Amino acid sequence: KAGVTQTPRYLIKTRGQQVTLSCSPISGHRSVSWYQQTPGQGLQFLFEYFSETQRNKGNFPGRFSGRHFSNSRSEMNVSTLELGDSALYLCASSSGTVNEKLFFGSGTQLSVL
Amino acid sequence: GNSVTQMEGPVTLSEEAFLTINCTYTATGYPSLFWYVQYPGEGLQLLLKATKADDKGSNKGFEATYRKETTSFHLEKGSVQVSDSAVYFCALSRYSGGGADGLTFGKGTHLIIQP
Numbered sequence: 001k002a003g004v005t006q007t008p009r010y011l012i013k014t015r016g017q018q019v020t021l022s023c024s025p026i027s028g029h030r031s032v033s034w035y036q037q038t039p040g041q042g043l044q045f046l047f048e049y050f051s052e053t054q055r056n057k058g059n060f061p062g063r064f065s066g067r068h069f070s071n072s073r074s075e076m077n078v079s080t081l082e083l084g085d086s087a088l089y090l091c092a093s094s095s096g097t098v099n100e101k102l103f104f105g106s107g108t109q110l111s112v113l
Numbered sequence: 114g115n116s117v118t119q120m121e122g123p124v125t126l127s128e129e130a131f132l133t134i135n136c137t138y139t140a141t142g143y144p145s146l147f148w149y150v151q152y153p154g155e156g157l158q159l160l161l162k163a164t165k166a167d168d169k170g171s172n173k174g175f176e177a178t179y180r181k182e183t184t185s186f187h188l189e190k191g192s193v194q195v196s197d198s199a200v201y202f203c204a205l206s207r208y209s210g211g212g213a214d215g216l217t218f219g220k221g222t223h224l225i226i227q228p
Binding site (some may be wrong): 004042043044045048050055056058082090092098099102104105106107111 | 116154155156157158162175202204208214215216217218219220
């Protein structure tokens with residue numbers, strides 16, 4: 001069974017641009033969560049989607065948004081990039097029930113210059 | 114709000130040494146507690162969890178006990194190996210799976226085991 005797949009693995013952008021990251025969950029999983037990992041702030045929850053609907057959202061500005069498709073694939077978009085958005089972005093999937101464990105992807109390393 | 118505090122390290126030990134990584138938390142209610150491990154270049158993997166007071170989670174020789182009276186969930190292993198070198202994250206969630214409304218993580222502890 002394939003794991004959580006995130007693409008691309010590395011990305012370089014400049015300030016002011018926008019970026020879209022992609023996540024393919026484990027087959028059959030209906031929930032996708034996104035996290036931001038930085039050396040200063042650590043791991044922070046961005047948002048969680050279940051069956052194409054955002055169920056929960058962390059404390060991030062509106063520049064951070066997501067989408068969840070009927071095939072359970074998810075995208076995360078960051079608009080008007082800032083230097084501080086440089087981070088490892090991790091995607092995690094689960095079956096969707098609140099007591100099921102999360103499976104994390106290897107992440108997309110975003111560098112903003 | 115919820116928060117998790119853990120020693121950040123790096124923690125450097127010799128092979129076969131005893132390991133303790135401290136973790137304390139602040140949360141409303143009765144959260145579930147987790148330890149995740151991140152190996153270089155990989156995503157997070159669930160190492161163990163405990164869902165109620167006095168529960169002990171264990172996996173691969175690692176153990177942690179949910180202590181509500183001290184709001185702690187310290188990670189221990191009796192004899193570490195070089196392959197245990199990784200970053201370890203303590204986390205909490207309202208739910209035992211950790212999904213839904215997200216995990217609150219500590220900053221992570223970088224563990225280095227020398228042969």
